[in-house]
Amino acid sequence: MSEFYQGLAEIVEVDTSAINPAFDLHSGEAAWDSLAVVSTMALIDEVFNVMVDGQSLGKCATVADIEALIEAAKKA
Template sequence: MSEFFEGMAEIFEVDVSKISSEFELHSGEAAWDSLAIVSTIALADDCFNVMLEGKALGDCQTIADIEKLIAQAKKA
């Protein structure tokens, strides 16, 4: 998960120490926009070899929500 958190820190342009499962995607520090969503799709593919749907990602509120999507995609 470390590589994933590092990638999320890059996407949001914040220090990796700020990234955790509880990180809020719609906070003042995060720009959860279409570019961030597309970047997260690519990151999940690179880190976990899963393809996430943009609409499902758009509904996420925290990184924990993204982690749940990844876990579901791994099972499929």
């Protein structure tokens, strides 16, 4: 997960140490917008070699939600 966490930290413009499963994507810290969602879709494809739905990803509230979406995509 560390490669994913590093990439996600860059995308949402926070320090890598702030990224953990409980990290709130809708907090004032994170830049979680449509560009971040598209960039995260590309990151997930690069790191995990799976595609996730953009609308579902955009509805994620925490990093744990994104991880659950990735796991579901791996099983599909």
